Amino acid sequence: MLALKNFSVSYGQIQIIRGINLEVNRGEIVALIGCNGAGKTTILRTISGLLRPSGGTVELEGEDISKAKPHVIVRKGISHVPERRGIFANLTVQENLLMGGYVRHLTSVDYDEVFGIFPRLAERRKQVAGTLSGGEQQMLAISRALLSRPRIMLLDEPSLGLAPQVTKSIFDTICRINSTGTTVLLVEQNAQAALKVAHRGYVLEVGEIALCDSAEALLNNDAVRRAYLGDASS
Numbered sequence: 001m002l003a004l005k006n007f008s009v010s011y012g013q014i015q016i017i018r019g020i021n022l023e024v025n026r027g028e029i030v031a032l033i034g035c036n037g038a039g040k041t042t043i044l045r046t047i048s049g050l051l052r053p054s055g056g057t058v059e060l061e062g063e064d065i066s067k068a069k070p071h072v073i074v075r076k077g078i079s080h081v082p083e084r085r086g087i088f089a090n091l092t093v094q095e096n097l098l099m100g101g102y103v104r105h106l107t108s109v110d111y112d113e114v115f116g117i118f119p120r121l122a123e124r125r126k127q128v129a130g131t132l133s134g135g136e137q138q139m140l141a142i143s144r145a146l147l148s149r150p151r152i153m154l155l156d157e158p159s160l161g162l163a164p165q166v167t168k169s170i171f172d173t174i175c176r177i178n179s180t181g182t183t184v185l186l187v188e189q190n191a192q193a194a195l196k197v198a199h200r201g202y203v204l205e206v207g208e209i210a211l212c213d214s215a216e217a218l219l220n221n222d223a224v225r226r227a228y229l230g231d232a233s234s
């Protein structure tokens with residue numbers, strides 16, 4: 001469904017992503033794991049059209065979208081839940097959701113759908129988003145992305161700053177969203193949590209793909225365990 005081919009991104013003269021190949025098949029959850037500064041956010045921002053690749057292509061269902069504008073990319077079915085959530089802190093929950101529907105007219109059915117997934121947001125629809133807890137803000141960011149009816153959702157570190165229990169609940173929800181037909185590309189420093197829900201994973205090290213395998217194989221890979229899963233025994 002989504003393919004990065006020989007894909008590079010630079011900031012000025014500095015090449016951050018060095019000719020990577022990455023694929024996400026329809027129906028999958030693919031985890032992209034890597035340390036802070038590896039280039040994960042840069043990849044997602046470039047897929048979304050916020051940055052331009054300096055080389056290679058981004059293809060959605062075989063169509064080269066690497067020169068398309070961000071709003072066009074959203075309309076084509078790619079929706080991005082940014083790192084640190086990108087919610088409008090001074091707007092209410094409901095107003096934030098309205099922003100997610102700017103590509104199409106929202107009806108009460110749309111709201112019922114997201115409030116069905118996240119009942120806590122329904123109770124708080126008039127609350128100013130900046131006063132929500134971290135977990136609730138993440139729920140809001142995911143809901144807003146869902147309202148554009150994506151075929152593929154890009155999630156940038158949804159677990160950032162959340163307690164383990166809250167992370168678990170967010171990841172359970174990501175699985176539910178995936179099981180109803182949304183393909184997911186999940187970027188995480190929390191490799192353990194990400195690989196537990198993913199079908200396949202890629203390990204990004206300083207702008208290059210170091211490993212690509214089934215999530216299960218990566219969870220059992222000694223090098224991955226040492227570097228990303230905090231396992232001192234292997």
Ligand SMILES: Nc1ncnc2c1ncn2[C@@H]1O[C@H](COP(=O)(O)OP(=O)(O)O)[C@@H](O)[C@H]1O
Pocket residue numbers: 011016034035036037038039040041042043
């Ligand atoms: N706007 C920018 N200008 C210049 N360098 C940047 C910019 N954004 C990120 N970088 C650099 O690119 C590298 C990758 O960053 P990023 O994609 O945010 O990594 P990650 O999300 O994996 O932590 C880092 O070295 C970072 O300092």
Ligand SMILES: [Mg+2]
Pocket residue numbers: 040041042083157
């Ligand atoms: Mg990042």
